[in-house]
Amino acid sequence: MPSLIDVTIVVVYLVVTIIIGIACRGRQETEEDYFTGRGGFKNFFGSLLIGLSIAATFFSGISMLAYPSVAYKTGPSIGIAAIIMPMAGLPVLIWFIPYFLKRCGREPYEVVEREFGYPTRAMASIMFVLLRMGWMGALIFAPTAALMAAFQLHDGWFWPLVLLVGLSSTFYTALGGLRGVIVTDSIQLLVMVLGILWPLIHVLTHLPVGIVESFETLQNSGRWTTINTAFSFTQEKTLWGIFFGFMVANVGIYVADQMSLQRYMASESVKAAQQAFLINIIGIVFVTIILTVLGLAMAAWYGPGGHIAPENADHVFPHFVITVLPQGAPGIIFAAIIAATMSSMTSGINALAGAISLDFSKPIQKHFSAEGRLKFARWLSVVIGLLATATAGLVRSLGSIFDIAQSVIGVFLGPLLICVAFAVFQIRVGGATMIIGMIAGTAAGWCVIFSPMDSLWVAPTSAAVCALISLSGLLFASRSIPVEVMPENEAS
Numbered sequence: 001m002p003s004l005i006d007v008t009i010v011v012v013y014l015v016v017t018i019i020i021g022i023a024c025r026g027r028q029e030t031e032e033d034y035f036t037g038r039g040g041f042k043n044f045f046g047s048l049l050i051g052l053s054i055a056a057t058f059f060s061g062i063s064m065l066a067y068p069s070v071a072y073k074t075g076p077s078i079g080i081a082a083i084i085m086p087m088a089g090l091p092v093l094i095w096f097i098p099y100f101l102k103r104c105g106r107e108p109y110e111v112v113e114r115e116f117g118y119p120t121r122a123m124a125s126i127m128f129v130l131l132r133m134g135w136m137g138a139l140i141f142a143p144t145a146a147l148m149a150a151f152q153l154h155d156g157w158f159w160p161l162v163l164l165v166g167l168s169s170t171f172y173t174a175l176g177g178l179r180g181v182i183v184t185d186s187i188q189l190l191v192m193v194l195g196i197l198w199p200l201i202h203v204l205t206h207l208p209v210g211i212v213e214s215f216e217t218l219q220n221s222g223r224w225t226t227i228n229t230a231f232s233f234t235q236e237k238t239l240w241g242i243f244f245g246f247m248v249a250n251v252g253i254y255v256a257d258q259m260s261l262q263r264y265m266a267s268e269s270v271k272a273a274q275q276a277f278l279i280n281i282i283g284i285v286f287v288t289i290i291l292t293v294l295g296l297a298m299a300a301w302y303g304p305g306g307h308i309a310p311e312n313a314d315h316v317f318p319h320f321v322i323t324v325l326p327q328g329a330p331g332i333i334f335a336a337i338i339a340a341t342m343s344s345m346t347s348g349i350n351a352l353a354g355a356i357s358l359d360f361s362k363p364i365q366k367h368f369s370a371e372g373r374l375k376f377a378r379w380l381s382v383v384i385g386l387l388a389t390a391t392a393g394l395v396r397s398l399g400s401i402f403d404i405a406q407s408v409i410g411v412f413l414g415p416l417l418i419c420v421a422f423a424v425f426q427i428r429v430g431g432a433t434m435i436i437g438m439i440a441g442t443a444a445g446w447c448v449i450f451s452p453m454d455s456l457w458v459a460p461t462s463a464a465v466c467a468l469i470s471l472s473g474l475l476f477a478s479r480s481i482p483v484e485v486m487p488e489n490e491a492s
Helices: 004-023 031-036 043-058 061-074 076-103 110-116 118-151 155-206 211-221 239-256 258-266 270-301 313-324 329-359 370-395 401-424 431-449 455-476
Strands: none
Touching: 004 155, 004 329, 061 076, 061 118, 061 155, 061 270, 061 313, 061 329, 061 401, 076 110, 076 239, 076 258, 076 270, 076 401, 110 118, 110 401, 118 155, 118 313, 118 329, 118 370, 118 401, 118 431, 155 270, 155 313, 155 329, 155 370, 211 270, 239 258, 239 401, 239 455, 258 270, 258 329, 270 313, 313 329, 329 370, 401 431, 401 455, 431 455
């Protein structure tokens, strides 16, 4: 059971985070202030906060548990992601961000409506809602399951822990808006790094033999290979699966996910957005490397002839924290896991509320005052947070944390990537063809999920099918250009 010190640390952390998120909410006069905070983060400090927020958003509690788990189970190949992520980010930094901010309008998916019409925008928003709702359910479930395994808690603790994370995140997101989310995300990323470095340093300084000798023992035992270069769709975590899977998924997150688009729009200029994105890339590479090394350290600690580890690889890191580290350390590290979860949860709630409010409910809100629309946005955030919290119970029977994340994200993110990229770069396919392509891409992704293929191939498959079908429309039909909903913005 957790010590009183550990419980106190976690509770104090949650309370302080909520207070900071509400205190930093800034001006909120309209729903656009609430959902985008457009231009509200100025100078280098503002870019720093946005960059750290992007990194924190996509390194959730899932990441803190999944990356070490995969490295522990299959070896260091997952660390290749630290090279792939900057490769995926380069075209986003150079080309996408300037084009997007020039054409985005006032709302993230407005450019899709301008290019393909409202039905395509609605389809994109529906896919985004489904993507992030399922992702948030997995997001809350992952650390809850880890905490229960670490402290050997019975099933009666599941819902109290789920509600603790889900409701606290919902509360300060509803009041703080995007500005509060960005500020607390930045703090949470720093807490995450501390929670990773502490156990890593402990392992490296307490191993009975050298780290190199430990890895050689693992290699010779056949437990895992350094890098699997086989081009196979069914083998787990091959070099090619990691390359294509992470490349498509990360480009998709940076190009098509409203949580990223919101943050670009919160920057005061194109240059500031690019600066923030570069900071995000640096943060992501650093966190990916240390999470991978942490998993390898766990493999060395529990290697042949070492300590006894849990059978479930997802439980190895939490088990180490609670059984090896001194009192106080588990409280800080589990606060870090909760920090990672909350940073992504709050961003997801805000982005989903923004998508529903801006993309679907405008006819309902047109008779509201500015204050009424802001209240509607806040209550919508509360409803979404409650639904996401309830969704956590639906993913209890799914596979490993890493595979859940890759499947839920990839099946919808591939088609979204194609849709938003085609809209921003004005690739002239028809709106109906794009919708058909998105549906077909999603269906192809589900086929991969229920096949023997590795989960890393879900996103590349769904994106490829969507792109091929959408582009086929150029060969068979001429495109009728919809009337623009509003003029394009000038470049920032």
